[in-house]
Amino acid sequence: MDRMKNRKQIFLVFLVFMISFGSFAQSDLLEILDKEHSDSIRYTSATFKMTRIAIGHSTETRKKGILEVFSANRFWNTGADNSQSFFADKVSARIALEYGLSDRLSFGFGGTTFDGLFDGYLKYKLMRQRSGKNVSPFNITFLQASSYNSNSFRRIYGEATRSSDKRMSFTSQLLISKKFSSKFSVQLAPTFIHRGVVLSNEDPKNHFALGFGARYKLGNHLSLVSEYYYNANKLQSFDTYNPFVLGVNWEQGDVMLQFMLTNTRNMVEDTFITATRNNFNFRNPNLNFGFNATYVIHFKRGLKKKSK
Amino acid sequence: MNRLIFIILFFTLSMRPVENERIITRQGQVSFFSYTSVENIKAENNQVLSIVDLQKGTIAVSMLMNSFIFEKALMKEHFNESYIESDVYPKATFEGNIVDFDPSDKNDQTRMIRGTFTMHGVSKELEIKTKIERKGKNYILSGTFEALVKHYNIKIPPLLAGNIADSISVNFRFEYGPYEK
Numbered sequence: 001m002d003r004m005k006n007r008k009q010i011f012l013v014f015l016v017f018m019i020s021f022g023s024f025a026q027s028d029l030l031e032i033l034d035k036e037h038s039d040s041i042r043y044t045s046a047t048f049k050m051t052r053i054a055i056g057h058s059t060e061t062r063k064k065g066i067l068e069v070f071s072a073n074r075f076w077n078t079g080a081d082n083s084q085s086f087f088a089d090k091v092s093a094r095i096a097l098e099y100g101l102s103d104r105l106s107f108g109f110g111g112t113t114f115d116g117l118f119d120g121y122l123k124y125k126l127m128r129q130r131s132g133k134n135v136s137p138f139n140i141t142f143l144q145a146s147s148y149n150s151n152s153f154r155r156i157y158g159e160a161t162r163s164s165d166k167r168m169s170f171t172s173q174l175l176i177s178k179k180f181s182s183k184f185s186v187q188l189a190p191t192f193i194h195r196g197v198v199l200s201n202e203d204p205k206n207h208f209a210l211g212f213g214a215r216y217k218l219g220n221h222l223s224l225v226s227e228y229y230y231n232a233n234k235l236q237s238f239d240t241y242n243p244f245v246l247g248v249n250w251e252q253g254d255v256m257l258q259f260m261l262t263n264t265r266n267m268v269e270d271t272f273i274t275a276t277r278n279n280f281n282f283r284n285p286n287l288n289f290g291f292n293a294t295y296v297i298h299f300k301r302g303l304k305k306k307s308k
Numbered sequence: 309m310n311r312l313i314f315i316i317l318f319f320t321l322s323m324r325p326v327e328n329e330r331i332i333t334r335q336g337q338v339s340f341f342s343y344t345s346v347e348n349i350k351a352e353n354n355q356v357l358s359i360v361d362l363q364k365g366t367i368a369v370s371m372l373m374n375s376f377i378f379e380k381a382l383m384k385e386h387f388n389e390s391y392i393e394s395d396v397y398p399k400a401t402f403e404g405n406i407v408d409f410d411p412s413d414k415n416d417q418t419r420m421i422r423g424t425f426t427m428h429g430v431s432k433e434l435e436i437k438t439k440i441e442r443k444g445k446n447y448i449l450s451g452t453f454e455a456l457v458k459h460y461n462i463k464i465p466p467l468l469a470g471n472i473a474d475s476i477s478v479n480f481r482f483e484y485g486p487y488e489k
Contacts, residue, residue: 029359029403030370030401032332032368033357033358033359033368033369033370033401034370036370037357037370040355042374042398044395045374045384045385045388045389046389062381062382063382064381065381066381066382103381179395181395182389182393182395220391220393220463221390221465251386251390252465252467252468253386296382298381300381301379301380
């Protein structure tokens with residue numbers, strides 16, 4: 001009798017199992033698809049939206065065939081008591097064109113009015129943050145920039161020399177960023193700078209710096225950004241400070257705007273990292289208002305080419 | 309008793325659908341269009357997954373939002389980061405039934421597919437008129453439907469309201485082959 005009872009129980013369990021199995025089959029179609037998805041590599045997009053966080057470069061590069069018309073402006077007051085200007089005594093502008101040669105490689109060149117620098121850069125995306133199969137936790141981009149000081153040598157050195165190697169400065173940066181969540185991204189930027197323009201023999205020609213940058217998204221189109229560069233060996237002949245920025249990035253389709261408060265007036269890496277003469281505070285000549293506007297033009301339309 | 313169990317076991321097992329009654333596509337195409345006087349936006353996704361259980365007439369569709377390709381590369385970034393928020397909602401899915409589907413019919417049929425479409429964390433009941441073509445063991449499902457942007461909790465900033473249509477038309481075309489694990 002006992003054996004019979006046992007069998008009946010087994011049979012019942014089996015029956016229940018089969019029935020429940022049948023009802024599972026309803027929703028398992030999506031589960032099958034989920035398993036198929038898990039094989040695919042997922043690239044993290046838009047760790048930073050713009051090619052700059054505020055003053056310095058971000059790991060982002062523009063995709064192939066995109067031209068960026070970039071204008072950066074800094075406004076500040078002089079320390080003079082009898083300043084008559086309405087908003088700002090001085091203004092500096094950098095106008096630049098930046099172009100994506102491929103989805104990873106882009107270049108740009110520009111000129112700045114205030115310090116007379118003409119600069120150019122190459123930027124290459126070495127690694128993209130991705131999840132799924134073949135995980136990579138970081139974005140890594142390499143930046144090689146150089147600038148040419150067009151000021152007259154008499155103004156710089158007080159004497160005329162002809163050697164042009166004193167006019168060129170070079171910046172190499174390894175930009176490493178990580179998007180921690182959809183709202184929060186962080187960037188570290190070990191930087192090496194070789195300065196051509198040397199005012200005093202006690203000044204180092206080569207500088208090592210470390211950049212810190214972060215973005216926090218306030219809304220879908222608005223984000224709060226901040227950047228700081230620590231310069232390990234500073235200039236000796238005059239006081240310099242590390243540049244700091246607090247800003248807001250706002251993007252509307254093809255137009256991207258950046259508003260910022262900063263203590264640096266320069267806009268090229270080798271100058272704002274090594275030669276920022278003001279500290280970040282609210283006393284008069286120190287604080288600058290910065291405004292960057294980027295207009296994006298697509299020369300390559302992805303879908304049209306595909307459909308050919 | 310033993311025999312009874314075996315009979316039932318045999319019966320239940322034979323009732324279960326065999327593997328090749330499911331059909332799958334891994335390169336399904338979904339495209340959407342937004343037409344306004346200011347700007348036309350078009351995007352395509354050619355890696356949409358879909359599976360159909362022919363016996364039950366059920367269908368599931370799943371797509372990764374960041375697999376959509378846009379005419380303008382920057383639009384893809386805006387779409388993923390500022391509108392569809394694909395970090396938080398990476399997928400859009402559909403699960404439903406093909407109403408009155410007859411798997412034995414060898415001709416083309418037009419059927420309604422009724423089910424739940426989930427995108428950007430919002431689920432909506434949809435009814436989509438679908439053309440079902442059959443070529444031997446392969447099936448092609450295609451159709452089009454309209455999705456209202458505001459239904460899916462997608463916010464468009466006032467400055468760009470003129471660039472993006474209120475109603476987005478979505479086209480799909482799935483070519484299925486037999487499903488093997």
